Amino acid sequence: DIQMTQSPSSLSASVGDRVTITCRASQGISSYLAWFQQKPGKAPKSLIYAASSLQSGVPSKFSGSGSGTDFTFTIRSLQPEDFATYYCQQYNSYPFTFGQGTRLEIK
Amino acid sequence: EVQLLESGGFLVQPGGSLRLSCAASGFTFSNYVMSWVRQAPGKGLEWVSSITSRGGSTYYADSVKGRFTISRDNSKNTLYLQMNSLRAEDTAVYYCAKDGPDSSGFYYHDSWGQGTLVTVSS
Numbered sequence: 001d002i003q004m005t006q007s008p009s010s011l012s013a014s015v016g017d018r019v020t021i022t023c024r025a026s027q028g029i030s031s032y033l034a035w036f037q038q039k040p041g042k043a044p045k046s047l048i049y050a051a052s053s054l055q056s057g058v059p060s061k062f063s064g065s066g067s068g069t070d071f072t073f074t075i076r077s078l079q080p081e082d083f084a085t086y087y088c089q090q091y092n093s094y095p096f097t098f099g100q101g102t103r104l105e106i107k
Numbered sequence: 108e109v110q111l112l113e114s115g116g117f118l119v120q121p122g123g124s125l126r127l128s129c130a131a132s133g134f135t136f137s138n139y140v141m142s143w144v145r146q147a148p149g150k151g152l153e154w155v156s157s158i159t160s161r162g163g164s165t166y167y168a169d170s171v172k173g174r175f176t177i178s179r180d181n182s183k184n185t186l187y188l189q190m191n192s193l194r195a196e197d198t199a200v201y202y203c204a205k206d207g208p209d210s211s212g213f214y215y216h217d218s219w220g221q222g223t224l225v226t227v228s229s
Contacts, residue, residue, distance in 0.1 A: 001169075034215045036152070043202055043219040044144075044152065050209040055217065087152055091215045094166040096142075096154040 002026050002090050006099025012107040017078045021102045023071045023088035031067045032092035038101075039084045047086075048073065080106070109133040109218040111203045116223030123193050123227070129186040129203030129220055137161070137181040140206035140214045143188050145199035146222075153199075156188065157206065157214075171197075193227045200224050 003026035013019050023033065031051040036044040046055045048064040051071055061082075064073045075082055083106050088099040115127040129141070142157040156177040157166045165177050176189040186203055200222040207217035 032209075032211075032213050032215075036216075038152075043221050044216075045219070046215070046217050049215045049217070050211070050213075053209065089152070089154070089216070091213055094157065095168050096157070098152045098154065101151045 001095055002029060002093065002097050004088055004090055004097050004099040006088055006102055008102060009100060010103040010105065012105045013078055014107045015078055015080060018074065018076045019078060019104065021073045021086055021088075023066075023073070023099050025069045025071075025090055025092075028068045029090045029092035032090060033064070033066070033071050034089045034091060035062075035064055035073045036087045036089065037084050038087065044087065075104075078104075109205060111205060111218060111220030113201065113203050113220045113223035116201065116225045118226045118228065119193055120229050121194060121227055124189070124191045125193065125225060127188040127190065127201055127203075127223060127225070129188075131184045131186065131203075131205070134205065136179075136184040141177075141179060141186045142204045142206055142216060143177060143186075144202045144204055144216065144219075145197075145225075146202070147196070147199045150199075155201070158186070190225070193225075195227050198225060198227045 005024045033051045035048040038044040052064045085103045110132045112130045143155040158177045174192045178187045202222045203220040204216035205218040206214035
């Protein structure tokens with residue numbers, strides 16, 4: 001199975017900040033990586049697929065990059081509604097696997 | 108608008124069985140791969156199972172293989188998860204997800220239901 005290592009596990013930031021989360025795959029997954037946002041008590045929401053493609057309706061303040069084993073996810077100009085938990089997931093092969101999540105908190 | 112509505116979550120004893128359903132609307136259900144993803148209380152997301160558009164192929168996490176069965180009824184636009192031999196560690200919110208293709212034809216979870224809670228406890 002492909003292991004996904006996400007870092008950091010938690011992050012404190014202020015409104016207006018730019019933050020970056022990284023995700024590393026234990027083996028190459030080309031660009032078959034997705035990022036999800038989850039708010040407390042809510043279902044996950046798809047933000048990015050194919051490492052860097054923005055899901056329809058998602059603001060361009062969210063972006064992703066990378067291929068192979070190393071990926072990054074960036075949010076610029078943080079707003080209060082962006083404070084949530086973010087997950088990466090590889091969909092290169094079954095079993096699909098998620099990173100452990102990054103909890104983004106208000107400083 | 109894509110809508111996925113899970114149901115069937117309940118309190119069940121260890122060793123018991125449960126069947127979850129996911130009613131889909133707002134898209135052509137029979138054209139899409141569908142998946143189940145779960146989240147134990149206070150924990151991260153765990154992919155559970157996926158099924159191809161016509162049901163010809165199914166995939167499972169090792170943690171549920173041999174105990175859970177994914178299926179679909181395209182005439183009813185409904186996805187199912189039959190859960191047998193339930194264990195305490197199966198306690199989680201179970202989400203149904205629609206898997207859309209990216210430009211390379213690989214499928215990712217592009218839409219999610221609101222989830223249904225399964226509690227396994229005596």
